Amino acid sequence: MSEKYAHLPHIKTLEELKLYELIPDVVWIFDVDKHGWWWGNQAALKFWGLESLEQLINKDLSGDTQGARDRTVQTFELANVQGLTIDPWTTYPNGKPKTLYMRHRACLVGPNKHRAIIAYINETVDLGESPENLLLVEATRYTKVLVTSFQFDGTVVTENPAATEAYPHELTASDKYNVFEKRFVDIQAGSECLQLAIEQNGGRWTHEMNTALGVRKHTLDIRKTRHPLTGDFLLLVAEYDVTDLHAAIDEADKAKAQLQKMAHYDALTQLPNLRLFEEKGAALLAQAKRNNSQLAIIFADLDGFKSINDNYGHATGDKVLREVADRLSSELRESDLVARIGGDEFVILQANLHNQQEAENLASKIISIVSRPYQLAESQAKLGVSLGIAFYPNHGDNLSTLLVQADQAMYRVKHQGKNNYVFVDG
Numbered sequence: 001m002s003e004k005y006a007h008l009p010h011i012k013t014l015e016e017l018k019l020y021e022l023i024p025d026v027v028w029i030f031d032v033d034k035h036g037w038w039w040g041n042q043a044a045l046k047f048w049g050l051e052s053l054e055q056l057i058n059k060d061l062s063g064d065t066q067g068a069r070d071r072t073v074q075t076f077e078l079a080n081v082q083g084l085t086i087d088p089w090t091t092y093p094n095g096k097p098k099t100l101y102m103r104h105r106a107c108l109v110g111p112n113k114h115r116a117i118i119a120y121i122n123e124t125v126d127l128g129e130s131p132e133n134l135l136l137v138e139a140t141r142y143t144k145v146l147v148t149s150f151q152f153d154g155t156v157v158t159e160n161p162a163a164t165e166a167y168p169h170e171l172t173a174s175d176k177y178n179v180f181e182k183r184f185v186d187i188q189a190g191s192e193c194l195q196l197a198i199e200q201n202g203g204r205w206t207h208e209m210n211t212a213l214g215v216r217k218h219t220l221d222i223r224k225t226r227h228p229l230t231g232d233f234l235l236l237v238a239e240y241d242v243t244d245l246h247a248a249i250d251e252a253d254k255a256k257a258q259l260q261k262m263a264h265y266d267a268l269t270q271l272p273n274l275r276l277f278e279e280k281g282a283a284l285l286a287q288a289k290r291n292n293s294q295l296a297i298i299f300a301d302l303d304g305f306k307s308i309n310d311n312y313g314h315a316t317g318d319k320v321l322r323e324v325a326d327r328l329s330s331e332l333r334e335s336d337l338v339a340r341i342g343g344d345e346f347v348i349l350q351a352n353l354h355n356q357q358e359a360e361n362l363a364s365k366i367i368s369i370v371s372r373p374y375q376l377a378e379s380q381a382k383l384g385v386s387l388g389i390a391f392y393p394n395h396g397d398n399l400s401t402l403l404v405q406a407d408q409a410m411y412r413v414k415h416q417g418k419n420n421y422v423f424v425d426g
Contacts, residue, residue, distance in 0.1 A: 005080065005115070010108040014039055014053075026121040028056070029107070032076045033114040035069055036061055047121070048093050071141060074161035076117050077168065079106035087158045146218070146239035149225070152198055154178025157227065157234055166211045166239075180237075183209050197222040197235055206242065217243045266340040268318055269325035277339035277347060281399045284337065284351045288392060295351045295392045296359035297399075299406035300328075300366065302344035303384030303418040312376055320374050320381070327369040331362065347403065356391055356423065363387050363421035371419065384419030386410050395424040 011017065011029070017039055020027055026047045028040035037056045040048070050056050079085045085104045103120040140147055140160050146167075148159040156179050159167075167183055184190030185208040193205050202223040209218045218239040225236045264276035272280065281297075288295045302324065309317040321344065328338050328346060337349040350362055366385060373380040388409025390402040405424045413420050 005106075005108060005113075008080065008106050008108050010113060011116075012109075012111065017041075027118065029109060029116050029118050030072060031109060031114050031116050032072050033116075035064065035072065038109050038114075038116055071161055072117065073115075074164050075104050076106050076115050078159070078161075078164040079104045079117060081168065082156075085158075087160075146237075146241075148237045148239075149227075150180050150194075150235045150237060152194075152233065152235065154180035154194055163239070166213070168212055183211075185210055185215055193220070193222075194235075197224075202235070206246075209239070216241055217246050269322050269340050271325050271329070271346075272337065272339040274339060274341040274347075277337060277341065277349070278399060280337055281349050284335075284349060285392065285399050285402075288351065289397075291352075293351075294353040294355070295349060296353060296356075296362075297390045297392075297402040297406045298348040298350065298359065298363060298366070298421075299388045299390075299403070299410040300346040300348065300370075301386050301410055301414065302370070303386055303414075304381075305344040305383060308374075308376075308381050308383075312381075316376055320376075320383070323374060324370060324383070327372075328366065331365050331369060347406070356394075359389055359391065360421070363389060367419060367421065386413035386418050387421035388413060389421060389423045391423065 017029075020039075020041050023041060024043060026041070026043045028044040029038045030036070031038040037059060040053060040056045045051065045053065045056060048056060048059070050059075075085060075087075083105070086101060087104075100121050105118045105120075107116050107118055108114065109116040143160065144162050146160070146163040148163045149157040151157060167179075178194075180194050181187045181190035184193070189207055193207065196205075197203060202221075204219060204221050206217060206219045208215050211218075219242050221238045221240070223236045225234050226232065227234055264273060264279075265271065266273045284295060287293075305317065305320070308320055321340075324344075324346070325338075325340060328348065332338055332348070332350075335351045337351075339347050341347055348362070348366070350359055353359060366387060370383055370385040373382055388406045388411070390396060390406035390409065392402060395405045396402045409422050409424045413422050416422070
């Protein structure tokens with residue numbers, strides 16, 4: 001028998017139960033492991049319409065559903081943790097449903113120490129003649145939704161089996177947090193949720209909860225209600241596990257972000273592509289017009305890149321392109337923009353300029369950093385870069401025109417010896 005049951009009383013024989021016969025209320029002991037009665041007093045026999053204890057012990061329960069069997073196990077486990085449970089049960093003496101408030105204590109019975117629950121009928125619940133009322137009780141018992149009622153101090157009053165199974169946590173004397181708070185991953189959030197529920201007469205919140213399955217995301221639907229016997233105000237909490245739903249939403253958001261990135265960024269270098277460059281470039285150009293500032297468009301085409309692809313393969317060529325992208329990015333300010341627009345072509349937008357000299361300075365830096373050797377597998381390679389520069393407002397007042405002008409200027413550099421820069425009108 002598990003150590004977690006070592007503290008339970010062990011009733012070895014029926015002889016130990018003689019004093020229970022003096023109790024006028026209904027009391028019986030149910031053997032959880034064999035799913036059958038182990039003992040019942042005379043009041044219990046009368047309740048079931050039986051004449052002998054043997055008839056109770058031999059009562060046929062083969063028709064019970066697996067849910068009913070699970071219910072007895074869950075009740076035992078809850079009583080093992082809490083010491084005593086009080087909740088409604090529907091029984092069927094003489095084949096007719098009867099709902100009772102029952103107290104349960106956990107114990108061990110017989111020489112084999114079977115798990116068992118001692119049931120005391122606490123009070124009959126008047127649900128009227130409507131079978132729908134019984135259905136509601138049964139639905140709460142067997143639903144997978146976690147249902148718990150709390151006092152305003154966070155103490156559990158009742159919980160259904162699903163909640164018992166989800167939160168098999170035992171409070172100790174040293175615990176400074178109540179049961180409501182301890183269910184939350186963030187205990188402070190649990191305390192705030194409890195206070196909000198009291199102040200607002202309920203509500204709906206989603207939090208990460210500490211469950212038997214680990215951390216799960218639950219939506220808590222909380223309503224203020226009254227205890228059916230005492231009339232005290234309680235909080236009725238129904239919890240829905242939305243972990244998978246939120247995981248699916250997160251995955252969808254990631255996929256959407258990835259698709260958006262694929263649509264706007266170059267897969268090889270992670271630089272913006274031409275589409276994103278045009279979107280951001282148009283905004284920067286509009287800003288330059290508003291501020292009466294200048295900007296430069298620098299069209300860059302690598303010199304000698306084809307020979308790297310031919311001699312070392314495309315994988316090496318891709319590695320070199322990624323390094324070129326890193327080098328270009330390192331020389332730009334946050335207000336500037338660089339994009340790969342295809343093959344070995346790049347375009348740079350330099351914003352907030354005061355004169356053309358600033359664009360020339362950047363062009364010189366680009367030539368310098370691109371021209372540094374590239375370490376390949378067993379050797380080094382060198383590249384050059386041809387740059388064409390178009391200037392706003394001198395060479396055009398829209399991005400399309402500036403790009404075309406810069407591209408044409410770059411081809412002039414190609415024809416004039418490469419690895420240099422030239423302005424549109426230079």
